[in-house]
Each structure stands twice: as structure tokens, then as C-alpha cells.
Amino acid sequence: MKKKETVISKEFGLKLLSDMHRSRKFEEQVQKYFSLGMIHGTTHLGIGEEATAAGTVAGLEERDEIITTHRGHSQIVCKGVDVNLMMAEIFAKETGVCKGRGGSMHICDQAKGVWSGNGILGSAPPIACGIALTRKKKGEDKVTAVFFGDGSSNEGGCHEAMNLAAAWNLPVMFVCINNTYGMSTHISKVMKNTNISDRAAGYGMKAIDVDGNDVLAVYEAVKEARKYIGEGNGPVLVVEHSYRISGHSKSDGNLYRTKEEIAAWREKCPIKNFKAYLLENGIATEEELAQVEADATKALDDAVQFAIDSPYPSLDTVLDDVYAD
Numbered sequence: 012m013k014k015k016e017t018v019i020s021k022e023f024g025l026k027l028l029s030d031m032h033r034s035r036k037f038e039e040q041v042q043k044y045f046s047l048g049m050i051h052g053t054t055h056l057g058i059g060e061e062a063t064a065a066g067t068v069a070g071l072e073e074r075d076e077i078i079t080t081h082r083g084h085s086q087i088v089c090k091g092v093d094v095n096l097m098m099a100e101i102f103a104k105e106t107g108v109c110k111g112r113g114g115s116m117h118i119c120d121q122a123k124g125v126w127s128g129n130g131i132l133g134s135a136p137p138i139a140c141g142i143a144l145t146r147k148k149k150g151e152d153k154v155t156a157v158f159f160g161d162g163s164s165n166e167g168g169c170h171e172a173m174n175l176a177a178a179w180n181l182p183v184m185f186v187c188i189n190n191t192y193g194m195s196t197h198i199s200k201v202m203k204n205t206n207i208s209d210r211a212a213g214y215g216m217k218a219i220d221v222d223g224n225d226v227l228a229v230y231e232a233v234k235e236a237r238k239y240i241g242e243g244n245g246p247v248l249v250v251e252h253s254y255r256i257s258g259h260s261k262s263d264g265n266l267y268r269t270k271e272e273i274a275a276w277r278e279k280c281p282i283k284n285f286k287a288y289l290l291e292n293g294i295a296t297e298e299e300l301a302q303v304e305a306d307a308t309k310a311l312d313d314a315v316q317f318a319i320d321s322p323y324p325s326l327d328t329v330l331d332d333v334y335a336d
């Protein structure tokens with residue numbers, strides 16, 4: 012598994028930390044207002060997986076595009092979408108980034124290179140191939156990074172997309188967040204070979220495994236993959252090993268995993284460990300770390316207030332932006 016090598020600047024370190032704090036606090040606010048009944052529908056939180064989002068987005072170029080999973084809030088926060096507009100979207104308000112029509116799983120902001128995720132597992136990788144083919148044909152130097160989970164990696168669409176992307180040398184980065192569960196099912200119950208990166212060889216594709224709780228290791232792995240794809244070598248599969256501390260979705264009794272397992276992963280919290288790294292290596296001071304967290308707290312408190320204060324879409328706009336053939 013790849014280990015981190017980079018010596019980083021204070022500015023970059025604090026940016027990664029800020030992205031992870033903002034991601035975590037975004038999720039905590041969503042969790043709070045969901046349980047208060049002020050957010051409807053469903054939502055999937057990725058508390059504990061923040062380094063996969065922050066490190067991946069940092070390793071891409073700003074012009075690159077992403078497609079998120081059903082658990083994609085952090086990926087979108089890190090890609091720089093305004094958290095006020097994201098929060099308003101989840102509260103189904105008119106000021107939301109998709110005017111409140113998309114909600115948690117369909118946040119889309121093309122100006123920021125964020126294509127909508129969706130709830131159909133395995134559907135995003137083929138869509139990524141279509142986007143990447145367009146970029147390639149237009150001669151644009153843009154990579155499409157598509158996130159998917161270990162469970163989703165078994166869907167037909169995922170296999171087909173990897174095969175096609177390799178055969179056509181498409182600029183796609185397949186980013187598998189391996190948190191070892193698909194809902195309540197452990198990876199070992201549905202896969203004989205749980206080493207997902209082994210599959211890449213079958214498609215003639217490069218693969219990299221990385222500790223998904225180590226934000227710098229993720230950044231370096233993705234940067235390496237980005238360079239390889241950008242040089243026209245075709246797609247790369249990056250498998251980021253992490254864990255969701257939060258339950259699968261709205262309700263989760265956690266009956267499929269032990270308290271000890273969750274506690275062990277809490278110890279591997281990507282935010283806690285990166286803070287320790289920044290301090291131990293003299294990259295930032297305690298005060299600077301505290302300031303980054305305070306700023307993130309305020310940004311997300313403000314985002315919630317913005318969402319609460321925003322109006323719902325009016326009924327006479329209900330058919331606006333609806334496409335029906």
C-alpha cells in the first residue's frame with residue numbers, strides 16, 4: 012500500500028485540514044437537522060471517510076470533473092461548491108445549488124466540475140466514460156474521477172465501464188472507496204477475492220491501493236494517477252481503504268459490526284491523525300489548527316442558517332427545469 016512521501020507547506024496542510032473539517036461538520040449538521048425532521052428524504056453520511064474526499068480532490072487538477080456516490084457530500088464540499096448552496100439544496104430550498112430539486116444525492120454544479128451523483132449503484136462509472144470520451148474528442152485536458160464503493164464495484168456497469176475505459180484509453184479515474192461494507196454486508200461475504208485492485212489487471216489497467224484515512228497518502232496516489240492519465244496512458248483504478256463511522260443511512264442499528272470495530276476505526280480518524288502529523292512535523296501550531304476548526308464550524312453554522320432562512324420553491328415553479336419527452 013502506498014505511503015506518504017511529500018513534505019508539505021503550511022498553506023496546503025491547513026487547506027486539507029479545512030476541507031476535512033468542513034466535510035465532517037457538513038455531515039454533522041445534516042445528521043442533526045435530519046433527526047429534527049427538518050431535512051426530508053434520505054441521506055448517507057461518510058463520517059470517517061473525509062480523507063478520501065479531501066485527498067482525492069487535492070490530487071486532481073482544478074479543471075477536472077467528479078461524479079459522486081450516494082455518500083458524496085464530502086467530495087462536493089472539497090471540490091469547492093458553496094456550502095450555503097449545498098445545505099439549502101438538502102433542505103429543499105429555492106436557493107439550493109439545484110434550486111432544491113436535487114437533494115442529498117443529486118447535487119450538481121458544473122461550474123465546479125461536479126456532475127450529479129445518483130442512487131443507482133454502478134451507474135456512475137459508465138456516465139464517467141461518456142464524459143471522458145467527450146473531453147477526449149474535444150481535446151480537453153480534463154480527467155473525470157468517478158467515486159464508487161466496494162459494494163458497487165460488483166455491479167455490471169462498473170465492470171463494463173472499466174473495460175471500455177481501458178479499451179478506449181479514456182481519461183477516467185476510477186476511485187473505489189473500500190469501506191468494507193455494502194449496507195450491512197461485509198465484503199468477504201460477496202467477494203472471493205476482496206482485493207479490488209486485482210481486477211484492474213483483467214482490464215489492462217493500472218491500479219493503486221492507498222490508506223484512505225491518510226489524506227497525504229491519498230493525495231499522492233491520486234496525483235500519480237492523474238499524471239499517468241493526463242499523459243494519455245488510459246484509466247487508473249485507485250482503491251482507497253477507509254471506514255464509515257456513521258451508519259449506512261437514515262436508520263442503522265449497527266447489528267452487523269461490533270462496537271470494538273467501530274472504536275478501532277475511530278482511533279484512525281483521518282482528522283485527528285492529520286492534526287497530529289501537522290503538529291509533530293512543525294507544519295502548524297495548536298492555535299492555527301484551532302482556528303481552522305473554528306472557521307469551519309462558523310461556515311457550517313452560517314450554511315444552516317442560510318438554508319433555514321431561505322424560501323421553499325413556489326408551487327408554480329414545480330415544472331420548471333423538468334425534462335420530459
Ligand SMILES: Cc1ncc(C[n+]2csc(CCOP(=O)(O)OP(=O)(O)O)c2C)c(N)n1
Pocket residue numbers: 080081082130131132133159160161162163164190192193194259
Ligand atoms: C442497483 C442498486 N442496488 C442496490 C441499491 C441499494 N443500496 C444502496 S447503497 C447500497 C450499498 C452500497 O455499498 P458501497 O457501494 O460499498 O457504498 P457505501 O454505501 O459503502 O458507501 C445498496 C446495496 C441501490 N441503490 N442500487
Ligand SMILES: [Mg+2]
Pocket residue numbers: 160161162188189190191192193194
Ligand atoms: Mg462500501
